[in-house]
Amino acid sequence: MSGPAPTYGGAVVTARDLPEALALRAQFPEAVVLAGGTDLMVMMEAGQLRPGRVLNLWGCAGLRTISEDGGHFGALATWTDVARHPAVHPALRECARTVGALQIQNRGTVGGNIVNASPAGDSLPLWLALDAVFEVASLRGARRIAAADFWVGYRRTALAPDELLTGVTVAPAGADAVLYRKVGTRLAQAISKVVVGARIRQVEGTVTEARIALGSVGPVPLRARRVEALLVERGLDPDAADAVVDDIAPIDDVRSTAVWRRQVAQRVLRRWLVEQRAFSARNARQ
């Protein structure tokens, strides 16, 4: 008895560095891009995707680095890289440790999560909250896209067919309060049912900037603009969380219900705002 296990029947082109990757991307705009493969393999196994050609970027080591100050991420930085980097913002490091499980974190990449554009993508609300800027490139040149402009529809991004995401920059969050919260059904290997990334900047007790972003509550990761406006207008008022139900558009699906998602989004935000208000009050007394 002998015989091989079934193998992938399509073509694979592999890039070793960015110039090669951009050239191959220009040549094969229809190819499906493979970074860590943690989403791709699942979709292929499920029969949801049968790519004729795969552009493999995994070997482009130059795209894997994270800057010393923790503010710039190569698109191929893995979640393990993010979790282990001492200068990366703690909320991002925490987020990294919620992705899949250890094996997934070793392969899954920052860029893959962003470009896969799942509304449930674990990191996406956090990039919105941190005002991240995505660096994209093609043979035609490079450009920058704000996170808020990147996800343009259900699983659709602002990338042109010949473009690749090359890196991400986040501005220093300084003393801003930052929240990362992932609510899944289990503790590992869980796809988020509600995911929240939020950041509030206060200057002398006044909220000057609020970023409240959520995932799994609409076709794209989105910002809760009403809540943000209320926080800037009223300061750290937990009631501002109630407005989130008008900012989001959750649905009933196989994972959860719209009712639960709305209620959880509101409660998670409210609890965080109550905590932040108490924290601010303590700081003000000291």
Place this chain on the structure above:
Amino acid sequence: MKNIGIGVPRGDGVAKVTGKAIYVDDLHPDGCWHGATVRASCAHARIVKIERDPAFDWTDVVIVTARDIPGENVIALITDDQPCLADGVVRHVEEAVALVAAPERERALDAARHVRITYEPLPVLIDPEQSIGSPIRIYGENNVFKQITIRRGDPPTVGRVVRGVYHVGHQEQLYLEPQGMIASARTDAGLTLIGSLQCPYYVLKALKRLLGHDRVNVVQATTGGGFGGKEDYPSMIAAHAALLCLKAGRPVKMIYRRDEDIRATTKRHPARVSIESLVAPDGRLLSWKADILMDGGAYNTLSPVVISRGLLHATGPYACPHVELSGAVVATHSPPNGAFRGFGAPQTLFAAERHMDRIARELGRSPLEIRRLNLYRDGDVTVTGQTLYDVGGAAVLEEALAAAEAPLPAVAAQPGEGGASWRSGRGLALAFHGCGFTGNGEAWLKGKAALELRDSKLHILTGATEIGQGAETIFTQIVAEELGISLDRVEVARHDTAEVPDSGPTVASRTTMVVGAVVQETARRMRAALQAETGSTSRDFDTLLAARTVDSPLRTDHTYEPDPNLVWDEHRYSGDAYPTFGWSCGIVDLDVDEDTGVVRYRRFVSATDVGRAINPVLAIGQLEGGALQALGWATLEEVVRDDVGRVRSDRVTTYIIPTSVDSPQMVTRLVEIPYAGGPFGAKGIGEIPMDGPAAAVAAAIEEALGVVLDRLPMTPERVVAEMNVALSERSF
């Protein structure tokens, strides 16, 4: 004892953890093709025609329909209502209508997509509550697969009435290895089936009817879990592989994809249990009436036995002078439900334990006190009139309570948890579980085993299979102990129906207790045979071997002899329902996030009466694995279906089972109250860990949040919904 009560390493362990074990998909017979199944897209319809897509290249593809079946179009089990391939009408989504085989798996799957079936829709019945008396006929006169009523004692005239209704959902077995089978031709124009399965002789019986002859043998490959899911379904996939093999004239392999496996194969029966009890002011049970409805799906499969076992456990482990139980398992146009660890008992025991909590709540007494007061003791009589002996109920309760006094493990903060607001709760539940087949089942089965002495080694011949539970290691220990020899001199023969006798199915917590006892007797007979042959009276095995003058193989056989004192009346449902019962108590400590309803398990303490632990490490492994499976059913595992019964949570990312980080600290105590009919006193333990934990979880959530949950699974969505209901009731 040198080999009993010792956690010897399992014989199959190294091969499994090093990847050397050969599963069915690791086999590649020469010239083997791959099979795929064309499944029904509607729940109830007449098949108008089956056609090939003319645009598809059908070279090197064979197609099989019901017309290709040489014998009867039936999957023989309890009744003959389930066809191997739908003929003229489909009765549930995912029912197999046609089969294809091709040289490669992808091509077979492609071809299956290009078989076009035209349907004429017929009325659909999905809700089991609407089944009995529905004008939409699925089975028999009134859509009832089996109805059972049991009564005992006279109804009391006084007492406080406590009523409750409890619901449990489907559960998917989610064995790691999906269903798989290879059929290949024998030189005598018969067939050999090799596959992932629990019960080789069930498959054999079904194949003989399908083929119309008995030139067939069934071999168990290394099996990656079963939990009941590989009790009856392997007969179906084996039948399909056999038909394709005949048509293609070459070996055919069928391996289900995970999504197909989840959508098409059997699940735990969902159930509704309504209980009305009368209690004395002190909490003593005076009357217990339960009405049980289970959804059997479109075909009978094992449903009559599932409702029977469900009913026989529907009082919980409590004595009550007046009991009336009625249960029905009914037909719907859903994929058939079947065997799953516990087999009806987890459903009714969840209801019984929640009802005990309800009684405590309504009487303002502690759930523990109510249980202590009513728990079965030696000499108590069950609903069927069985007098109980070797009762471990009180012992496991006190043992678990003592173990739960240890401080709880510290909570490790989890990433992404943010400002979660955890509320803590503790819940307790008891369970009992009848070991072995019900009533005269074992007498009817006549489980056989044999022992063969060959080349100074002993070979155990049994149809009882290793499905991860450690059966082979246990059998080896029993023989080694009985003959006073080392374990490495005992081997378990390959499970091929051409070579091993029918030991009965590997189900019903019977393998160690029943088949183990048969194996033990074959070893005793081996010694007696050697003594007879040599004329020696020595009991020492090596002395007897040395005294032999011939070197020919020696074989001893034995058939199970049930305790002659056990009496069972199948028609009146009275007498000794089981040879003995196992007993268990579980205490769960958990935290539940009041914002999201997410449950996090801290610790699960259990004490279980196992009779005698042949191998304590394997026993604890069974008990902890079963408990985790029950905790998953309690809060995570939801079979989400659409309105025609199609499973939408058909992948491991949508059908959520616990991972290692979701597991609580497990504290597992073994209590040993021996059963004289089991080998060295062993009782069956395969199913009992599934019975109690879900009710304990419901009680713990109730303590933490003050909401009463009587429906499984208690997903975060359901917990929050119940909190909302409780809040709105409070504000009015």
